[in-house]
Amino acid sequence: MFKKIFFIVILFIANTTMTIAQCAMCRASVGSNLSEGKGVIGSGINDGILYLLSVPYIAIGTMIYIWYRSAKKNRVVNA
Numbered sequence: 001m002f003k004k005i006f007f008i009v010i011l012f013i014a015n016t017t018m019t020i021a022q023c024a025m026c027r028a029s030v031g032s033n034l035s036e037g038k039g040v041i042g043s044g045i046n047d048g049i050l051y052l053l054s055v056p057y058i059a060i061g062t063m064i065y066i067w068y069r070s071a072k073k074n075r076v077v078n079a
Contacts, residue, residue: 029045030045
């Protein structure tokens, strides 16, 4: 079972596409706003990046916790 899950995770990681197309546009937008003295948009973009970074880790952690709790409960019942 562990080998199947490990293989699926590696498969998803290996099949990620390069999604850096918008980076130049974001950098230009933030750079122009910061040079004009409007640092609010740059801060908002940084907060958005942190949000997008943390959500997958929280979701995967939650799924692992639920799976672990379910497996532990089944072990106790079957023992």
